[in-house]
Amino acid sequence: MVNLHLLTLRVRGLLRTSRDSLDEPVGPVSALAHQLALSTCMVLGIVVVDDQGLGIPWLYWTGQTVVHLLTLALVLALLSSRTGRVSRRWTGHLMVVLPFVDLLVLAVCRWSVVNAGGFQGFLMAVPIVWLAARYRFRGVTIGVAFGVCSMVLGLLISPEWAAIDLISRGLATTVLTGAVALVVAGAVARLEEQRRRLQTVSAALGVVSLVLGEEGELVEVDGRLGGIASGRAIPELLRDPVFADNGRTPLPPARNPLARAAGGAELDGAAVWVDLEDGRRIALSVSSTRLDEARMLVVVHDVTASLAAVLQEEQFLANVSHELKTPLTSISGYIELVEDEIAEEGGGDTETIRAHLHVVGRNVVRLQQLILGLLETARTVSADRVGSRTGAPRAIALDELVGQQLASIRPRADSRRLRWAVSGVDREVELLNADPERLGQALDNILSNAVKYAHEGGLITVRLGVEGQAARLHVADEGIGIDQEDLQKLFTPYFRARTATESGVAGYGLGLMITRRIVRAHGGELTISSRVGRGTRVEMVIPLVRT
Numbered sequence: 012m013v014n015l016h017l018l019t020l021r022v023r024g025l026l027r028t029s030r031d032s033l034d035e036p037v038g039p040v041s042a043l044a045h046q047l048a049l050s051t052c053m054v055l056g057i058v059v060v061d062d063q064g065l066g067i068p069w070l071y072w073t074g075q076t077v078v079h080l081l082t083l084a085l086v087l088a089l090l091s092s093r094t095g096r097v098s099r100r101w102t103g104h105l106m107v108v109l110p111f112v113d114l115l116v117l118a119v120c121r122w123s124v125v126n127a128g129g130f131q132g133f134l135m136a137v138p139i140v141w142l143a144a145r146y147r148f149r150g151v152t153i154g155v156a157f158g159v160c161s162m163v164l165g166l167l168i169s170p171e172w173a174a175i176d177l178i179s180r181g182l183a184t185t186v187l188t189g190a191v192a193l194v195v196a197g198a199v200a201r202l203e204e205q206r207r208r209l210q211t212v213s214a215a216l217g218v219v220s221l222v223l224g225e226e227g228e229l230v231e232v233d234g235r236l237g238g239i240a241s242g243r244a245i246p247e248l249l250r251d252p253v254f255a256d257n258g259r260t261p262l263p264p265a266r267n268p269l270a271r272a273a274g275g276a277e278l279d280g281a282a283v284w285v286d287l288e289d290g291r292r293i294a295l296s297v298s299s300t301r302l303d304e305a306r307m308l309v310v311v312h313d314v315t316a317s318l319a320a321v322l323q324e325e326q327f328l329a330n331v332s333h334e335l336k337t338p339l340t341s342i343s344g345y346i347e348l349v350e351d352e353i354a355e356e357g358g359g360d361t362e363t364i365r366a367h368l369h370v371v372g373r374n375v376v377r378l379q380q381l382i383l384g385l386l387e388t389a390r391t392v393s394a395d396r397v398g399s400r401t402g403a404p405r406a407i408a409l410d411e412l413v414g415q416q417l418a419s420i421r422p423r424a425d426s427r428r429l430r431w432a433v434s435g436v437d438r439e440v441e442l443l444n445a446d447p448e449r450l451g452q453a454l455d456n457i458l459s460n461a462v463k464y465a466h467e468g469g470l471i472t473v474r475l476g477v478e479g480q481a482a483r484l485h486v487a488d489e490g491i492g493i494d495q496e497d498l499q500k501l502f503t504p505y506f507r508a509r510t511a512t513e514s515g516v517a518g519y520g521l522g523l524m525i526t527r528r529i530v531r532a533h534g535g536e537l538t539i540s541s542r543v544g545r546g547t548r549v550e551m552v553i554p555l556v557r558t
Contacts, residue, residue, distance in 0.1 A: 039089050041144070042106045049113060049137040050082040056131065066169060067123040074120025081109060110145075113138040114154065118161035122168040132184035135161075136191055143192035147200050151192040158185030210234060218312040219245055225305040227273030236313050240293050245269070245311050248295065254284040258292070258322060272299035272309045282318055291496070294318040323506050327520060335381065338374035345371045407447045409440040409482050409553075413475055416454040420462055428468045435475035440482050444557040445533055453529040456522040457486050457549050463516050464547065465490040480555050481535070487548040493541040501539060502527050510543060533557050 053075055065071050085105060092102045114135060121131035139154030146153070162181035166174060213220070213234030222231040229246060240248060249269040252261045264270060268281040278299045285293050296314045299307055345367045352359030352367070414436050424431070442450075461471045469489035476483050493501070497508040507520040527537045535553035 039092075039102070039106070042109070042141070043085060043089060045137055045141045046082045046085050046109065046113075049134065050079055052134050052137070053078050056134070065123060069123075070120050070168070071123035074116050074123065077116050078113065081112060085109060110138040110141040111153075114142075114157045118157050119164055119168070121161065122165045132161075132181065133188065135184065136188035139188050139192045140195050143196040144199050147196045147203075148193075151189060151196050154192050155185060155189045158188065161185075216312065218310060221245060221309040221311070222302065223273050223307040223309060227270075230306065236311070238293070238313055238315070239287065239291055240295075240313055245309075248285050248293075249283070249297070249311075252286075254286075256282040256284070256294070256318060258284045258294075258318075268297035268299075269309070272297065272307050275301065275307065277301065282314060284318075320503070323503065323520070331381075331385070335378070338377045338381075341374045342371050342378075345374075406441050406443050407445050407450075409442050409445075409450070409484075410436050410438060410475060412447060412451055413454060413473070413484065416451060416458055417473065420455070420458050423459075424462050424471070427462065427465070429462060429465055430468070430470045432470060432472045434473070436473070438475075440475060440477055440555075442482065442533075442553065442555055442557065445553070446529075449529045450533070450553075453526045453551070454484075456526045457484075457551065460522065460549075461486050461488040461490070461547075463518075464488060464511065464514070469546075477555070481552050482555060484551040484553075485548070486551075487546060489546045492543040492545050492547055493539075494543055495541075498539060498541060 057075070088102045088105050092099045117131065117135045117138070121135070124131050135154070135158060139151070139157075142150030142154050144150070158181065162178055162185075165172070165177050165181060169177065210233065214237070217235075217237035219232065219234040219236055221229060221233075224230045232245070235241065236243065236245075236248075246269065249267060251264050251267055253267055254261055262283065268278055268283060271281075272278060276299065278297055281297045283295055283297070285295060287293065292315075293313060294315045295311055297309065297311050299309045302308050349364055349367045349371075352364050417431075417433065417436070458473075465471055465488040471489075472485070472487040474485040491510045491514055493508045493510055497506075497510075500506045501508065502524050503520075507518055511518060523537075523539075530537045530551055530553060533553050534557055535551065538550045538552075539547065541547040
């Protein structure tokens, strides 16, 4: 068994053309079909060739015996591998070596028959086709080489034959068997190319296809998932428990989409959430259809981004509904109080009515800001050129713009006793072709976040400067910070970091997304780094000249 393993490794090393060529060998059924076909033809040859046609009887019968013993060995190995008595690895080694042994036997024993160029020679086409299917054009080359070497053996084994006659007969069979093998190798190579293209497309789309057997066992897997699920087996990912598409409700084992597909159910994009061992979550969409009576095709792909976006949008709508409901409820209540006050004799107390109307006005302003913010978000998200320049080219002073935004936000910062460390704002930083309104909006978002999420009495650092051909603004706070796993999602619409939601600070998860769009529209970039409990650092880099 060890010798067979070493021989197989040597054969694989000599014939290795590409990883794919050996990853998709001739399967057990095809191997058995080739070997049975060869044995059947050898048996038919006994009928065709009588004793008078045998030039070397012992060689002929030795070849017959060896081929039939090899067929019996393959049948027993396949049956034993199904029952577990023989390892599948050993059976695979046997299928690698078998066509070479067949070729060697036929190359020798074909000359035991008087009609050397006839039936026995053409039987070499069976193992040659096997090699062509397994090793493509290298298999054809090996088969032809065996045919040529066989002619040399024929000159030694049957010297009574005229050399020209023997060579012509040998060449005829070699050319014909080689031509058949070339057709097979070409067809297999084309199928392999199509398969490789499908695998490339599947990998690009992050799609995995599985074939399940009659008992639900995994028969075949093709493709791979991308992202954080890359390299993970689908049965492992869809191991219970899995959660419904809302991300919260655990599904019973009977509702697991893989179990349902194994049971014969045809699914159309059944989405589930899966918890990974490192704490992260992914969403998978599972579809299935029946291939035949015994097999099911299951297609799985990663829908984490799209399903998370839907959940975030639902959360956003819930937040907006709450934010709208709160001031509206207050307005409605105070209007009723004003009406009650007016209804009293003498028209009510003027100061009380004025106080109530002041609360109504404050909530109206809050509603107005909320609605304007939503409209601005819709305009920014849908615009093709956010912050696009209109009118003639002009220069703006970024230092003045930063100073204006700092002056605007200082009252809010003072109410929280925040301290400032500002540098570089007193030096001129000029931008050409920039949009002051959009940049002002971006600066306001950055500075507002620093004020909102800083610890009371903390320090906010603002530093403006020029490096090369770009202006660089650095804003850092000593605040609640952001989890590392949330940093990658900060620019996703409607997403809010866990630390922000736990702090109870109001927000909609849109400001940073809008800010980065504005910065990128100016040819720049926005980066964020943070540590929980230590604060957040935001850097905005914008070219001095916008092209």
